[in-house]
Amino acid sequence: MTILPPDENEKQTREPSRIINPRREFLKSAGLFTGTVAALGGGLELLSRRPGAAAEGVLPELVGQAKKPLGPYDVPDAVTPYQQATTYNNFYEFGTDKADPARMAASLKPRPWTVKLDGEVKKPQTVDIDTLQSWFPLEDRIYRMRCVEGWSMVMPWLGFPLAGLIRRMNPTSKAKYVQFTALLDPKQFPGQRGNVLDWPYVEGLRLDEALHPLAFMAVGLAGRVLPGQNGAPLRLAVPWKYGFKSIKSIVRITLTEKQPKTTWSLAAPDEYGFYANVNPHVDHPRWSQATERRIGELSRRPTLMFNGYADQVASLYSGLDLKKNF
Amino acid sequence: MSKASRSSAVPAPSARPAPRRQVRPLGWLGPAIVVGGLVPIFGLIFDGYTGALGANPVQRAELQTGVLTLALLIASLICTPLRLMFGWTWPARIRKALGLLAFMYAALHFLVYLFDKGVFSGGAGVQTFVEDVVKRPFVTVGFAALVLLVPLALTSFRGSVKKLGFARWTALHKLVYLAAALGVVHYWWGVKKDHTEPFLYGAALALLFAVRVIWQGRKPRRKVGAVGKTTGA
Numbered sequence: 001m002t003i004l005p006p007d008e009n010e011k012q013t014r015e016p017s018r019i020i021n022p023r024r025e026f027l028k029s030a031g032l033f034t035g036t037v038a039a040l041g042g043g044l045e046l047l048s049r050r051p052g053a054a055a056e057g058v059l060p061e062l063v064g065q066a067k068k069p070l071g072p073y074d075v076p077d078a079v080t081p082y083q084q085a086t087t088y089n090n091f092y093e094f095g096t097d098k099a100d101p102a103r104m105a106a107s108l109k110p111r112p113w114t115v116k117l118d119g120e121v122k123k124p125q126t127v128d129i130d131t132l133q134s135w136f137p138l139e140d141r142i143y144r145m146r147c148v149e150g151w152s153m154v155m156p157w158l159g160f161p162l163a164g165l166i167r168r169m170n171p172t173s174k175a176k177y178v179q180f181t182a183l184l185d186p187k188q189f190p191g192q193r194g195n196v197l198d199w200p201y202v203e204g205l206r207l208d209e210a211l212h213p214l215a216f217m218a219v220g221l222a223g224r225v226l227p228g229q230n231g232a233p234l235r236l237a238v239p240w241k242y243g244f245k246s247i248k249s250i251v252r253i254t255l256t257e258k259q260p261k262t263t264w265s266l267a268a269p270d271e272y273g274f275y276a277n278v279n280p281h282v283d284h285p286r287w288s289q290a291t292e293r294r295i296g297e298l299s300r301r302p303t304l305m306f307n308g309y310a311d312q313v314a315s316l317y318s319g320l321d322l323k324k325n326f
Numbered sequence: 327m328s329k330a331s332r333s334s335a336v337p338a339p340s341a342r343p344a345p346r347r348q349v350r351p352l353g354w355l356g357p358a359i360v361v362g363g364l365v366p367i368f369g370l371i372f373d374g375y376t377g378a379l380g381a382n383p384v385q386r387a388e389l390q391t392g393v394l395t396l397a398l399l400i401a402s403l404i405c406t407p408l409r410l411m412f413g414w415t416w417p418a419r420i421r422k423a424l425g426l427l428a429f430m431y432a433a434l435h436f437l438v439y440l441f442d443k444g445v446f447s448g449g450a451g452v453q454t455f456v457e458d459v460v461k462r463p464f465v466t467v468g469f470a471a472l473v474l475l476v477p478l479a480l481t482s483f484r485g486s487v488k489k490l491g492f493a494r495w496t497a498l499h500k501l502v503y504l505a506a507a508l509g510v511v512h513y514w515w516g517v518k519k520d521h522t523e524p525f526l527y528g529a530a531l532a533l534l535f536a537v538r539v540i541w542q543g544r545k546p547r548r549k550v551g552a553v554g555k556t557t558g559a
Contacts, residue, residue, distance in 0.1 A: 029353065029354040030354070032354050032355075032358070033354035033355075033357065033358045033361075034358075036354070036355065036358035036359065036362060037358050037361045037362040037365070038362070039362065040358070040359060040362030040363060040365070041361070041362040041363070041364075041365025041366070042365075043397075044362070044363070044365065044366045044394055044397060044398070045365065045366055045369050047393060047394075047397045048366060048389075048390045048391075048393040048394045048397065049366070049369055049373070049390065050386070050389075050390075051373065051378040051380075052377065052378050052379060052380030052381065052386075053380075084381035087380065087381060088380055088381035088382060092519070092520075096518075096519065096520035098380060098381075098382070099380060149518065151382055151385070196519050196520050197519065267519065268519075283461075286462060286463075286464040286515055286516070287462060287464065288454065288457070288458065288462070290454075291444075291454075293382065293384065293385070293442075295381045295382060296381070298384065299444055299447055300442070300443075300444055
């Protein structure tokens with residue numbers, strides 16, 4: 001575009017419809033150009049961009065038993081950095097975006113908190129979380145966590161084995177399953193104001209799975225109190241199953257005779273089963289489960305049978321068709 | 327429109343060399359669309375650099391380029407309805423740019439997906455890609471949408487309409503609706519549970535398609551009415 005200096009003759013002419021002031025015209029075009037770039041660029045950014053969440057404040061320390069070198073249940077993999085483990089979460093109670101839980105976590109109040117222990121037990125009871133936590137010495141566990149979506153992390157949990165809690169609940173002979181229920185409170189969980197899932201979130205295990213020494217109740221992460229986005233104040237960690245089995249923010253543990261109806265298996269029964277064991281040979285209907293991206297790595301790695309815990313847990317499923325019972 | 331035809335259409339008002347001064351009307355529009363459409367690429371690079379793509383940047387880039395493809399495809403499809411409904415001609419000037427930008431993001435989306443599958447690092451990458459296309463409807467429809475966009479992008483250049491003939495070119499470019507619809511299905515299947523966004527894109531597409539259909543139904547009716555009038559008189 002050529003810009004000509006304003007000429008004297010033109011200033012005097014009175015033919016605004018035809019004679020154009022090049023300088024004004026250029027400025028007008030430049031303004032319209034900039035405005036259009038901003039509108040289209042901004043609009044597209046607004047539609048597509050979802051910036052990740054920022055790191056949050058430091059939580060109080062929570063000290064477990066000193067344990068070095070690695071214990072029998074720890075994996076030797078590099079632990080996922082705290083920043084990533086606390087800003088990339090699936091926790092639909094806070095919203096469906098991975099950054100939502102970290103952004104919204106402050107709305108969850110993990111104290112005071114009680115947990116109801118009932119069902120097929122000798123004596124149902126409701127306990128305060130601090131009392132429940134004081135029943136057991138806290139252990140560190142470095143576990144793999146494989147999400148059904150095809151990504152994985154290595155989480156340094158702090159907590160106690162679920163088996164200890166189950167035994168303390170005194171199961172009756174009818175107890176065959178364990179049902180876990182998460183908090184239902186749309187005030188604390190903004191995601192529960194919509195009906196993406198049937199709230200409250202419910203998960204379950206077979207009793208023998210729950211009694212396995214790897215099944216773990218976490219109350220802390222990386223030497224600190226569990227952050228809201230990771231399921232404060234009490235969550236399950238079943239490392240050989242897809243992440244959605246490891247229910248967060250638990251308020252109730254019920255021993256049952258029948259297999260519990262679990263949230264994701266109700267929401268999409270052909271995609272998510274009750275067992276949800278990590279299995280590279282059984283694909284999700286829409287994507288392969290053969291590989292996963294470990295958070296922090298750019299290329300994918302092969303997914304291991306039972307998430308690498310086959311030696312410890314495969315015997316639980318002998319005789320079970322894992323393709324049918326996915 | 328060529329310069330020659332415009333200068334002949336506008337009679338020179340005086341002896342002054344007016345055409346030199348004349349600013350091409352809406353000359354800024356095309357470049358603004360191209361630059362604005364490229365903004366998200368710089369956004370992606372910037373976010374990748376600062377870590378704002380989050381813990382899983384490859385997946386994030388995949389999702390963002392996919393959403394951009396759909397958004398730009400739908401933007402390109404708004405142009406003709408705007409002309410039909412309001413008689414505006416300026417949207418027609420940016421339709422091609424929007425369509426080509428959509429194709430560019432689709433190609434980028436595909437490249438990120440191939441990278442994700444490990445196609446560029448050799449090994450079993452290519453095989454997993456082929457398996458995905460054959461075995462997984464979610465990938466099949468996405469890939470089909472991209473394949474459909476290729477001939478459209480290739481016939482977006484000057485002279486293509488002439489070469490193909492207007493009728494054939496128009497018929498070919500109607501494929502864009504199919505491609506966009508497959509894109510919406512692909513997005514729908516790619517989401518685990520919350521279908522709000524894919525639904526909104528689907529609704530926008532359906533609305534635009536409805537406007538076209540209604541408009542096409544209207545035109546012949548008017549003609550029929552006109553014929554009836556003349557015969558009646």
